[in-house]
Amino acid sequence: MSRRWVGLVFGVAFGFWLAWARLTDYRAIVGALRFQSFYLWLLFATGVATTALGLRILSRTGARTWLTRAPLAWPPVSPQRRHVVGSALFGVGGALAGACPGPIAAQIGEGRLSALFTLAGLLAGIAVADTLGKRQPLFVGAPCAGEAQEARG
């Protein structure tokens, strides 16, 4: 199993999950942002807690990665101005479209063709950011093992 297969398989699970949780529905997203429903906030909190707890347990038990038997690692991300400015722009666009990058892809899969416009904007926005040199990795500092390997490959 290669890294590409991992990406594809987890991507399919992610897209199925997004649609199942109705995160591809404008009304579900905007309803949460207007506090008409707390489903999204409860889901989000559970997801973060699960991730934090799972990673902590794996790290403590000395688990190693399936593909390369490397220790689990992720570098610290120090707060920077881009986290505020970039995220504010993202927040405006996300609230207007009622979607973020994951749901945009899943919406298209579901046959919601209006998301083709959102997708075109998404890809263009990323391309512009990359061209302007605004591309920032999620990780500041030393890349983790997986990231370094990808940069070479």
Next chain:
Amino acid sequence: MDRCPWPLAGLIVGGIAIGLQWADNLPLGATGAAGGIVELVRRPGRGPSWRALFFLGTLLGGLLYAAVTGRLSLTWAYPGFDARFGAALATKGPLLLAAGGLIGFGARWAGGCTSGHGICGVGRLQWGSLLATATFVVTAIVVAQLVGMIGGGS
């Protein structure tokens, strides 16, 4: 299929973030995945990265759900959005294009979006991700409230 109950939905997305980390120290993140598509378009010779395939997989996952539940149908309707901004493609298209542009540019600059910073980064206790998440959550709440006030109704 009924909407996935939120405790299960939280466990699933956490499982995806943990699984990617466990598989190869990979970060969950839809913006990075979309970036993989942009890179594939720019340099097709290298073939798709795992990120590009994750994005393609996300699309296929939506398709799979729609097929399994018998909801699959092609439609330009965007329920909720249409009621607020109008269903005509001449207005809907440019608005969604612009919103998508803000999403892509902003999230790329910030280094992640709801999944990358919100779930993965915060779950990893990365402080930059926490700041990014707090920022986009508050901004999105404010904008959604403003749109609700201007638009009136529900």
